[in-house]
Amino acid sequence: MEALKRIAAEAAVAEIADGMLVGLGTGSTAAFAIAALGRRVEEGLKVTAVSTSLQTAQAAEKAGIRVLDFADVAATDLCIDGVDEIDPHLRAIKGGGGAMLREKVVATASSRMIAIADGSKSVSQLGTRPVPIEYLPFARAFVARRVQELGGNAAARLTEAGSVFLTDQGNPILDCSFGPIVDPDALALSLSTIPGVLGHGLFVDQIHTLYLATAAGLKRCDW
Numbered sequence: 001m002e003a004l005k006r007i008a009a010e011a012a013v014a015e016i017a018d019g020m021l022v023g024l025g026t027g028s029t030a031a032f033a034i035a036a037l038g039r040r041v042e043e044g045l046k047v048t049a050v051s052t053s054l055q056t057a058q059a060a061e062k063a064g065i066r067v068l069d070f071a072d073v074a075a076t077d078l079c080i081d082g083v084d085e086i087d088p089h090l091r092a093i094k095g096g097g098g099a100m101l102r103e104k105v106v107a108t109a110s111s112r113m114i115a116i117a118d119g120s121k122s123v124s125q126l127g128t129r130p131v132p133i134e135y136l137p138f139a140r141a142f143v144a145r146r147v148q149e150l151g152g153n154a155a156a157r158l159t160e161a162g163s164v165f166l167t168d169q170g171n172p173i174l175d176c177s178f179g180p181i182v183d184p185d186a187l188a189l190s191l192s193t194i195p196g197v198l199g200h201g202l203f204v205d206q207i208h209t210l211y212l213a214t215a216a217g218l219k220r221c222d223w
């Protein structure tokens with residue numbers, strides 16, 4: 001599995017050209033992309049990056065990549081990130097690492113987003129995994145009720161130690177199980193319009209290209 005993540009990540013990083021401003025995703029697959037980009041920078045590639053999490057910013061800086069504060073950046077050239085699930089229309093569930101709010105901002109700010117994944121992430125229909133929702137603590141019960149009205153079952157995300165998981169912004173997450181998601185676009189819109197929802201992990205129109213690495217080889221899918 002790790003080798004497959006690396007193959008997908010390296011294929012995406014090969015698309016980065018001199019002078020680009022690159023959005024770097026979060027997670028174990030994105031970590032392979034950061035390592036591969038670090039090697040290219042060492043070889044002389046001139047790029048700058050923005051990060052989707054504190055963890056990624058640290059890893060990128062350690063790899064020798066110059067990281068800008070995204071607050072000063074209005075647009076990026078390319079974004080590379082992992083997914084938790086992705087369907088044949090390149091719609092995805094993200095946020096297993098809790099970074100989906102920043103990930104969606106950076107993906108949307110990018111001219112192009114490349115998703116990188118091993119074969120275990122490919123599904124015919126989204127919904128095997130819950131959709132993470134980052135919410136305003138003030139609105140917890142209200143958001144959970146709205147999720148329930150949409151057919152979802154909301155569970156508070158906890159850390160391994162059992163305390164409430166908090167994002168890089170200091171907000172909690174509800175992991176919302178909907179079962180098979182028949183209309184991801186409609187669900188994404190419904191979740192986005194709940195007051196108190198700060199961000200969610202359904203990515204329905206951000207991903208342009210997928211590099212999917214399986215035992216059978218590397219496949220590229222374009223939207």
Ligand code: 5RP
Pocket residue numbers: 025026027028029030081082083084093094095096097098099100103
């Ligand atoms: C983090 C994410 C990750 O990209 C997603 O969870 C995939 O992670 P991994 O590559 O470790 O399986 O969305 O918020």
